[in-house]
Amino acid sequence: xxxxxxxxxxxxxxxxxxxxxxxxxxxxxxxxxxxxxxxxxxxxxxxxxxxxxxxxxxxxxxxxxxxxxxxxxxxxxxxxxxxxxxxxxxxxxxxxxxxxxxxxxxxxxxxxxxxxxxxxxxxxxxxxxxxxxxxxxxxxxxxxxxxxxxxxxxxxxxxxxxxxxxxxxxxxxxxxxxxxxxxxxxxxxxxxxxxxxxxxxxxxxxxxxxxxxxxxxxxxxxxxxxxxxxxxxxxxxxxxxxxxxxxxxxxxxxxxxxxxxxxxxxx
Amino acid sequence: xxxxxxxxxxxxxxxxxxxxxxxxxxxxxxxxxxxxxxxxxxxxxxxxxxxxxxxxxxxxxxxxxxxxxxxxxxxxxxxxxxxxxxxxxxxxxxxxxxxxxxxxxxxxxxxxxxxxxxxxxxxxxxxxxxxxxxxxxxxxxxxxxxxxxxxxxxxxxxxxxxxxxxxxxxxxxxxxxxxxxxxxxxxxxxxxxxxxxxxxxxxxxxxxxxxxxxxxxxxxxxxxxxxxxxxxxxxxxxxxxxxxxxxxxxxxxxxx
Numbered sequence: 001x002x003x004x005x006x007x008x009x010x011x012x013x014x015x016x017x018x019x020x021x022x023x024x025x026x027x028x029x030x031x032x033x034x035x036x037x038x039x040x041x042x043x044x045x046x047x048x049x050x051x052x053x054x055x056x057x058x059x060x061x062x063x064x065x066x067x068x069x070x071x072x073x074x075x076x077x078x079x080x081x082x083x084x085x086x087x088x089x090x091x092x093x094x095x096x097x098x099x100x101x102x103x104x105x106x107x108x109x110x111x112x113x114x115x116x117x118x119x120x121x122x123x124x125x126x127x128x129x130x131x132x133x134x135x136x137x138x139x140x141x142x143x144x145x146x147x148x149x150x151x152x153x154x155x156x157x158x159x160x161x162x163x164x165x166x167x168x169x170x171x172x173x174x175x176x177x178x179x180x181x182x183x184x185x186x187x188x189x190x191x192x193x194x195x196x197x198x199x200x201x202x203x204x205x206x207x208x209x210x211x212x213x214x215x216x217x218x219x220x221x222x223x224x225x226x227x228x229x230x231x232x233x234x235x236x237x238x239x240x241x242x243x244x245x246x247x248x249x250x251x252x253x254x255x256x257x258x259x260x261x262x263x264x265x266x267x
Numbered sequence: 268x269x270x271x272x273x274x275x276x277x278x279x280x281x282x283x284x285x286x287x288x289x290x291x292x293x294x295x296x297x298x299x300x301x302x303x304x305x306x307x308x309x310x311x312x313x314x315x316x317x318x319x320x321x322x323x324x325x326x327x328x329x330x331x332x333x334x335x336x337x338x339x340x341x342x343x344x345x346x347x348x349x350x351x352x353x354x355x356x357x358x359x360x361x362x363x364x365x366x367x368x369x370x371x372x373x374x375x376x377x378x379x380x381x382x383x384x385x386x387x388x389x390x391x392x393x394x395x396x397x398x399x400x401x402x403x404x405x406x407x408x409x410x411x412x413x414x415x416x417x418x419x420x421x422x423x424x425x426x427x428x429x430x431x432x433x434x435x436x437x438x439x440x441x442x443x444x445x446x447x448x449x450x451x452x453x454x455x456x457x458x459x460x461x462x463x464x465x466x467x468x469x470x471x472x473x474x475x476x477x478x479x480x481x482x483x484x485x486x487x488x489x490x491x492x493x494x495x496x497x498x499x500x501x502x503x504x505x506x507x508x509x510x511x512x513x514x515x516x517x518x519x520x521x522x523x
Contacts, residue, residue, distance in 0.1 A: 166325070166354075171376055177374075181375070185362050261362045
């Protein structure tokens with residue numbers, strides 16, 4: 001606890017200046033990375049098939065055969081589909097656990113063991129069971145990002161201060177009131193920390209799915225251009241995948257800022 | 268005080284904890300009365316059962332034997348609505364603004380919201396937090412958070428306030444200030460307060476009555492009225508009478 005009389009945080013103007021500084025620094029460091037990339041390729045005279053220049057990478061977007069728009073759409077659907085499914089089912093399942101001690105005791109150890117399975121290793125099985133395509137790749141993304149969500153949500157719902165329980169009990173509050181007023185809002189920071197981890201994993205899941213078996217998507221495209229040694233297109237595909245992941249991550253971050261008070265957020 | 272039935276009556280209350288077959292006597296033979304409007308301090312070392320007694324009063328703990336009766340014909344008591352609690356930590360909900368934190372018990376009890384909101388503003392003024400209504404807990408210092416927790420305990424206008432070492436986590440100077448504030452709030456709000464502390468001077472300074480509990484074995488060692496006048500001031504702490512009281516407690520706790 002903070003001692004009395006101590007003011008908390010910075011004055012708003014200083015905080016704003018600090019944030020602005022932080023953001024401009026982040027942008028500059030990224031631009032510097034692109035510059036370093038450019039200089040490395042140019043001065044080192046690196047062959048195009050080993051490492052294309054930033055310009056050549058952008059140029060790959062102009063090859064109509066690569067059907068960028070369609071592939072971006074397919075991969076995005078897989079990532080977002082698997083992710084949303086994992087968030088909905090993961091949170092719902094954790095809620096059910098928090099209501100039934102018995103169910104939690106029966107299922108939680110199982111979930112922890114299942115979490116130990118390298119989800120990527122399930123890829124060939126998923127293809128055997130469900131063929132290849134968008135559906136199985138959504139499942140792959142789902143499988144890989146479901147566990148962090150259900151486990152952190154369940155943990156967050158368990159973490160209620162015993163004295164807050166006492167407070168609600170002295171007022172003869174209902175189980176539902178405890179849940180809606182204290183337990184669930186208190187679990188939100190945990191839910192978001194799980195959702196942030198899962199956002200990064202979902203991207204990996206969808207791409208691995210495409211590597212293992214698919215006929216569309218950016219991961220599929222990468223395998224195609226690997227054969228023709230079009231490294232520029234591979235670079236572009238990686239950048240686009242990263243951008244899709246970033247969009248998802250920023251959406252989650254924005255939602256967290258909207259729903260969770262600064263002080264309650266988990267770093 | 269009248270000779271009519273007291274607001275709180277405890278007789279021979281005994282509480283035993285069992286952990287893995289080992290019995291631990293938490294409270295034994297607790298017998299005391301509290302008149303309506305008193306501020307009773309329960310003081311003792313850790314393990315003396317003071318928090319357990321408080322939880323028994325709150326209806327949160329069962330007990331093996333004895334009688335606990337709260338309320339009288341003159342002052343009826345509804346256990347669901349007439350208890351306000353303050354803990355060592357403020358335990359404000361981080362995601363709620365101060366005003367909404369104060370409103371929590373009113374929401375749980377389903378009290379009319381507009382009137383409760385008005386009352387919450389009034390109580391925040393009473394505890395010296397006017398202007399902090401829309402702040403979040405993290406924007407307040409520990410002492411201010413504890414003031415908000417006191418306002419929360421008063422929102423549903425309970426007859427009995429139970430406080431479990433509410434200033435134990437504060438620094439010494441803030442603690443003294445909060446003691447004076449509590450006395451002022453107690454006199455304005457006209458509540459019965461049972462206050463648990465391990466601070467001997469705090470118990471004497473705050474209490475209209477002090478109940479001393481000892482540990483190993485848990486036992487009620489003393490129960491006396493504090494004849495210091497009200498309103499109390501900090502210089503009373505240097506008075507001879509104050510010294511007599513604190514010496515009496517030190518003696519009982521074997522701390523001379």
